[in-house]
Amino acid sequence: MLKVQVDKLHTLTGHNQSVYALQPSSKLNVVFSAAGDGMVAMWDLEQPESGHLVARLSNSIYALHFHQPSNLLIAGHNYDGIHLLDWEERKEVGSLQLTGAAIFDIQSLGQYLFIATGDGTLIKVDCRSLTIVGTKQLLSQKSARTIAVNAHTGEVAVGYSDHFIRVYSADDLSLIREWRAHQNSVFTLRYDAAGTRLFSGSRDARLKAWNVQSKYGLQQEVIAHLYAINHLDLSPDGKHFVTCSMDRSVKVWGTDEMRLLKVIDRARHAGHGTSVNKVLWTSFHQQLLSASDDRTISVWNINFENDLL
Numbered sequence: 001m002l003k004v005q006v007d008k009l010h011t012l013t014g015h016n017q018s019v020y021a022l023q024p025s026s027k028l029n030v031v032f033s034a035a036g037d038g039m040v041a042m043w044d045l046e047q048p049e050s051g052h053l054v055a056r057l058s059n060s061i062y063a064l065h066f067h068q069p070s071n072l073l074i075a076g077h078n079y080d081g082i083h084l085l086d087w088e089e090r091k092e093v094g095s096l097q098l099t100g101a102a103i104f105d106i107q108s109l110g111q112y113l114f115i116a117t118g119d120g121t122l123i124k125v126d127c128r129s130l131t132i133v134g135t136k137q138l139l140s141q142k143s144a145r146t147i148a149v150n151a152h153t154g155e156v157a158v159g160y161s162d163h164f165i166r167v168y169s170a171d172d173l174s175l176i177r178e179w180r181a182h183q184n185s186v187f188t189l190r191y192d193a194a195g196t197r198l199f200s201g202s203r204d205a206r207l208k209a210w211n212v213q214s215k216y217g218l219q220q221e222v223i224a225h226l227y228a229i230n231h232l233d234l235s236p237d238g239k240h241f242v243t244c245s246m247d248r249s250v251k252v253w254g255t256d257e258m259r260l261l262k263v264i265d266r267a268r269h270a271g272h273g274t275s276v277n278k279v280l281w282t283s284f285h286q287q288l289l290s291a292s293d294d295r296t297i298s299v300w301n302i303n304f305e306n307d308l309l
Contacts, residue, residue, distance in 0.1 A: 004252055004262040005303040006269055009287065010048040012297035014041060019291035021064035022280035025087065026071055029284050032087065033297055034061035040075055042087055045284050048299060054087050065106035067113070070127055074113060076103030082115065082125070096130045098123055107147040107156075109170050114156050116144035122158055124173060136173045138162070146188050152195030153212065159186025165200060167216065177216055182206060188231045192255065193238040201229030201243055209258060220258045224251065230276065236283045240304070244276035250290050252302065264290075264300065272298065 017036030024031055029045045038058055041051040055075065063076030072093065073085040081098035085091070101118035108114065108127070115123040120138035125131065138144075142162035149156050154170045165186055166178040182202035190199045191212070197219065198210040207224035210216045225245035234241045234255065244250045250271065252262040265271045274293035281288050281302075288300040 002254075002261060003305045005301075005305065006252075006262055006264055007301040007303075008270055008298060009301050010299040012043055012048055012051060012299065013295070014051045015039060015295050015297075017060070017295060018275075018277065018293040019295060019297055020060070020062045020277050022278045022289050022291050022297070023064050023066040023073065024280065024282060025066055026068065028282065031280060031282060031289060032064060032066065032073060033291060034064040034075060035295070036060040038077075040064065040073065040085060042090075043297070045282070045287060045299065052090070054090050055083065055085050055092060057083065060102075063103045063106045063115075065108060065113070067108050067127060069108075069111060072127075074106050074108075074127075076106050076115065078102045082106070082113070084127075084130075094130050096125065096132075098125075098132070102143075104143065104145045105147045107149045109149045109151060109154075109156075112170070114147050114149065114170075116147050116158060118143045120144055120160065122147075122156070122168065122173060134173045136168060136175075143185070145185055148189035148191050148198060150191045150195045150198075150212070155212075157189050157191070157198055159189045159200060159202075161185040163202075165189065165198075165210075165216075179216065181208065181210075184228075187229060188243075190232055190234060190241070192234065199232055199241065201232050203228040205229060205245070205247075207232075207243060207253075207258065222258055222260075224253075224260075225249065231278045233279045233281045235281050235302075236286065240302075242279045242281060242288060244279045244290055246275040248272050248274060248276060248292075250276055250279060250288075250300075262302075269300075272296070 015035040021034040084094035105116040124134035184203035227246035250264040272292035
């Protein structure tokens with residue numbers, strides 16, 4: 001039987017409001033965070049005692065994306081647009097006004113960014129030219145909350161506050177498939193490494209897996225948390241994933257069977273005292289990061305051992 005050992009390594013402090021975003025970088029030990037205070041911070045996991053300010057924007061930042069092809073950070077500046085940040089020089093190198101709504105998620109495929117907004121719009125942007133090359137808006141204007149990109153199939157899945165998941169072509173944003181996936185807002189989506197399963201988490205506290213190869217048929221469903229599932233992330237090897245919730249907990253799961261392996265919370269592991277908004281499972285010694293409304297980022301060591309007894 002698999003045993004999971006969890007140890008809290010560090011608590012990263014410096015943000016003045018809820019932390020909403022975590023992102024990796026091109027360096028295994030360097031990660032980024034963004035918060036309601038408009039600050040984008042950089043952290044070195046080898047020396048986690050203090051962070052460094054990358055940028056300070058005037059409004060909250062819900063969405064942050066590390067764009068690997070350009071080595072730039074893309075910050076979604078609420079009620080404005082996106083800002084391109086050179087994190088090594090700690091300066092802004094470009095911006096694009098997009099929307100008067102909140103920006104909830106940013107993902108990418110090659111040179112193109114896909115941006116989800118609070119007025120129900122999916123926006124495709126060419127990162128090189130900083131131009132809008134496509135938009136898709138719901139007539140209902142229900143919020144687009146989360147995006148997952150399937151590089152294997154060229155599909156972009158978007159979760160909405162109308163409880164639907166809609167899958168679009170990455171090329172022209174044409175609708176491929178849509179279905180009512182949950183009983184409440186879809187807050188998080190993630191394809192597995194092979195692009196054969198889509199995981200979804202919702203405000204209804206349910207975790208679901210959808211089979212991409214069978215027209216996104218429901219494969220598994222679990223009542224995973226007490227309250228809304230805010231985010232999920234896969235381990236670097238794809239064998240496990242984590243969810244985080246408004247119920248203040250982080251949970252570790254086995255990917256294949258969606259079996260719960262460990263609960264990380266305040267009582268057992270000195271976890272967060274308020275909603276956990278984002279998780280990031282890094283490749284730096286497999287360390288896990290969690291960000292919360294309590295304005296802190298926790299760094300965890302997750303160790304898997306086979307119990308032969």
